[in-house]
Amino acid sequence: MQFAKIQGKRWLLRFDRGQRIHVRDTKGTAWRIVSGSVRLDREEPNGEHSFANLAIRGDVIGAETLLFGKYGFTATALTACVLESWPEGHDSPVSDSLLRTLAKAERRAAEVIALRCGQAADRVRRLVMILAHSAVEQPTHAAAELQVTLPSRQDMADITALTLETVSRMVSQLRHAGVLAPLHHGRRLSQSNFAVRQTLGDTP
Amino acid sequence: MQFAKIQGKRWLLRFDRGQRIHVRDTKGTAWRIVSGSVRLDREEPNGEHSFANLAIRGDVIGAETLLFGKYGFTATALTACVLESWPEGHDSPVSDSLLRTLAKAERRAAEVIALRCGQAADRVRRLVMILAHSAVEQPTHAAAELQVTLPSRQDMADITALTLETVSRMVSQLRHAGVLAPLHHGRRLSQSNFAVRQTLGDTP
DNA sequence: CGATTCCTTGAGCAACCTCAAAAGCGGTGG
DNA sequence: CCACCGCTTTTGAGGTTGCTCAAGGAATCG
Numbered sequence: 001m002q003f004a005k006i007q008g009k010r011w012l013l014r015f016d017r018g019q020r021i022h023v024r025d026t027k028g029t030a031w032r033i034v035s036g037s038v039r040l041d042r043e044e045p046n047g048e049h050s051f052a053n054l055a056i057r058g059d060v061i062g063a064e065t066l067l068f069g070k071y072g073f074t075a076t077a078l079t080a081c082v083l084e085s086w087p088e089g090h091d092s093p094v095s096d097s098l099l100r101t102l103a104k105a106e107r108r109a110a111e112v113i114a115l116r117c118g119q120a121a122d123r124v125r126r127l128v129m130i131l132a133h134s135a136v137e138q139p140t141h142a143a144a145e146l147q148v149t150l151p152s153r154q155d156m157a158d159i160t161a162l163t164l165e166t167v168s169r170m171v172s173q174l175r176h177a178g179v180l181a182p183l184h185h186g187r188r189l190s191q192s193n194f195a196v197r198q199t200l201g202d203t204p
Numbered sequence: 205m206q207f208a209k210i211q212g213k214r215w216l217l218r219f220d221r222g223q224r225i226h227v228r229d230t231k232g233t234a235w236r237i238v239s240g241s242v243r244l245d246r247e248e249p250n251g252e253h254s255f256a257n258l259a260i261r262g263d264v265i266g267a268e269t270l271l272f273g274k275y276g277f278t279a280t281a282l283t284a285c286v287l288e289s290w291p292e293g294h295d296s297p298v299s300d301s302l303l304r305t306l307a308k309a310e311r312r313a314a315e316v317i318a319l320r321c322g323q324a325a326d327r328v329r330r331l332v333m334i335l336a337h338s339a340v341e342q343p344t345h346a347a348a349e350l351q352v353t354l355p356s357r358q359d360m361a362d363i364t365a366l367t368l369e370t371v372s373r374m375v376s377q378l379r380h381a382g383v384l385a386p387l388h389h390g391r392r393l394s395q396s397n398f399a400v401r402q403t404l405g406d407t408p
Numbered sequence: 409c410g411a412t413t414c415c416t417t418g419a420g421c422a423a424c425c426t427c428a429a430a431a432g433c434g435g436t437g438g
Numbered sequence: 439c440c441a442c443c444g445c446t447t448t449t450g451a452g453g454t455t456g457c458t459c460a461a462g463g464a465a466t467c468g
Contacts, residue, residue, distance in 0.1 A: 042314050050321075052314035064307040067300075072307065073314070096271075098302045102309060103268040103276065109313035110246050110256035110277070116320040117254075117365040120456065153415065161321040166456055168416055324424070357447065367425060372448055 011085045018152065021075035021083070022062060024049075028071060029085055030062040036081020037131055039155060040073040049074060051158040054112050056134035060086050060101045078151035079131075116161045123160040124170040125179060217287045222356070225279035225287070226266060228253075232275060233289055234266040240285020241335055243359060244277040253278060255362040258316050260338035264290050264305045282355035283335075320365045327364040328374040329383060 004013055012034065015021055022028050024043060035057055042052040052073055055061050063086075064072040087097055115127055132148045150156065150171070157164045174180045210216070216238065219225055226232050228247060239261055246256040256277055259265050267290075268276040291301055315334060319327055336352045354360065354375070361368045378384045 040314070042318075044318075050318060052317060053310065063303065064310065067303045067307055072311065094299045095302055098299055098306065099267065099271045102302065102306045103271055105306065105309055105313070106257065106268065107276065109309070109316070110244070112313070112317055113256060113320065114246075114248075114254060116317065163457060164414095165416085165458085169456095172416075368446095369426085369448085370424060372446095373424095376448075 010088070013083045015077040015081050015083070017077055017079050017149070019077045021077060022071050024072065024074045025070050027069060028062065028065055030060055030065055030087070031083040032060050032086040033057050034082040034084050035135075036149075037078040037134060037151065038081060039076050039078050039151075039159070041076065042073055053109065054078075054115075054130075054159055055108065056130065058134075059104060059108060063098075063101060078155050079149040112159070115159060120160075120162050120166050121170050121173055123162065124156065124167055125174060127156060127160055128174065128180070214292070215289045219281040219285050219287070221281055221283050221353070223281045225281060226275050228276065228278045229274050231273060232266060232269055234264055234269055234291070235287040236264050236290040237261050238286040238288050239339075241282040241338060241355065242285060243280050243282050243355075243363070245280065246277055258282075258312065258319075258334075258363060260312075260334065262338075263308060263312060267302075267305060282359050283353040316363070319363060324364075324366055324370050325374050325377055327366065328360065328371055329378060331360060331364055332378070332384070 004011060006012070013031070015036070021031075021038060024041075033055055037057075038055040038059075038061060039051060040053040040055060040061065041049040043049050055075075061073075061075050061083075062071050064070075087094065111130060115123055115130075117123075118126075128148065128150065131150065132146060135148050136146055151159075153164045153167045153171070156162075156167045156171075160167065162170075171180065175182055217235070219240070225235075225242060228245075237259055241261075242259040242263075242265060243255060244257040244259060244265065245253040247253050259279075265277075265279050265287075266275050268274075291298065319331055319334075321327075322330075332352065332354065335354065336350060339352050340350055355363075357368045357371045357375070360366075360371045360375075364371065366374075375384065379386055
C-alpha cells in the first residue's frame with residue numbers, strides 16, 4: 001500500500017518491501033528515490049522478466065516517461081522506500097538536472113555490472129556496501145555501525161547473478177566474519193532483514 | 205592512429221581496434237558512436253581498471269564532460285569505429301536529445317547486465333547478437349548474412365564476465381553450430397576477427 | 409495451531425576456471 | 439622466400455566454485 005504525503009510542495013510516495021512501484025508500458029511520471037532501494041526489470045524476448053538495474057537514494061527512475069509517455073521498465077521496491085516526483089519544477093535549467101541524472105545513471109550501471117563478477121562472497125559484500133552507502137545520509141567517513149535493511153535473498157540473487165542459496169550462504173559467512181551483525185533474536189527483528197555494518201570506509 | 209575528417213559540418217574521428225579513445229579524468233568532449241563498438245572502463249578502489257559498460261552505434265560516450273569537464277571513464281575501441289562530436293549544435297531542444305540519450309543509456313545498461321547471467325554459450329551468443337545489430341544499418345528483419353567484426357577474446361571475456369578461454373571455446377561452438385561462419389582460409393581474413401551471422405531476427 | 413512464506417544448511421554434481429602447450433597470424437629481416 | 443619473433447587464439451586436462459535438489463527451521467497470519 002502506498003501513502004501519498006504532501007510535504008512542503010513535494011509529493012512523497014511510500015512503498016513497502018516487495019511492492020510493485022510501476023509496470024512497464026503503463027503511463028506515469030518519473031520519480032527520484034529519497035530513501036530505500038528499487039529494482040528495475042525488463043521483459044525478455046521469451047516473456048520472462050529479469051533484473052535490469054538497481055536504483056538507490058538519489059537515482060531517478062522512469063525518466064523515459066518524459067520522452068515516450070510510458071515506463072520502459074517495471075519497478076519494484078527492494079526495501080521500504082520513499083519516492084518524490086521528478087523533476088522538481090523549481091530547478092533552474094532542466095538540462096543541468098538531466099545531465100546530472102545521466103551521469104549518475106552511468107555510474108550506477110557500472111557499479112551493478114561490477115557486482116556481477118568476481119567471487120560470490122565478494123559480490124554479496126559489495127552489494128551490501130552499496131546499499132549501506134545508500135542508507136547513510138551524509139558520508140560519515142568514520143567506521144560507523146549502521147542498520148541496513150537487506151532485500152530478499154531472491155532479489156539479492158537476481159542482482160548479483162547468483163542463486164538464492166549461495167547468497168544465503170554468503171550472508172551467513174559475512175555475519176560470521178563480523179561484517180554483518182549476528183541475528184537479533186531478542187528484539188524480534190525480522191529474521192534477516194536487518195543487518196549492521198561496521199567498517200564503512202574501505203573495502204580490503 | 206586517429207584520422208580526423210570534416211564531412212559536411214561534422215567532425216568524424218576514426219579509431220582502430222584496441223586503440224584508446226580517451227582516459228578517465230582527462231579533459232575532452234562527448235562523442236556519439238557512428239559505427240563500431242567501444243568499451244568503457246572504470247578505476248577500481250584497488251587501482252585496477254575494469255569493464256564498466258559497452259557502447260555501440262548511436263550511443264553517446266563522455267556526456268559527463270559537459271557537467272564536470274572531465275571524462276568519468278576510460279574508453280577503448282573494441283572494433284574499428286567512427287565517432288562524431290556530440291551534441292550536434294543544430295539540434296533544437298537540448299533536453300530532448302539528452303533525454304533520448306538517457307533512455308538509450310538505460311536500455312544499454314540493462315542489456316549489458318543481462319549479458320552477465322545465464323550459461324556461457326548463451327552469453328557469448330547474445331553479445332554477438334548485440335554487436336551484429338549494431339553493425340547493420342536499418343533493421344532488416346529478414347534472416348540475413350552479415351559480417352561482424354568481433355572484439356578480442358579478452359574484451360569479450362571482460363564484457364561477459366567469463367574467461368578468455370571459455371569465450372574462445374564458445375565461439376568455436378557457435379561456429380560449429382552454424383551461428384557463425386567457419387573461418388575463411390581462402391580469403392585471408394584475420395583468423396577470428398571476422399564472423400558471419402545468419403539468423404538475425406530471433407533468439408530461440 | 410496449521411498454513412504459508414522465506415531463510416538456512418547439507419550433499420553431490422556440473423559448468424566454468426586455471427594452468428599449460430601448441431598453433432595461427434602478422435611483422436621484420438636475413 | 440623462408441626463418442624467426444611476438445602476440446592472440448585454440449585446445450586439452452584437471453580442479454573448484456557455485457548450482458541443483460532436498461529437507462528442516464523461523465517468522466507471520468489467519
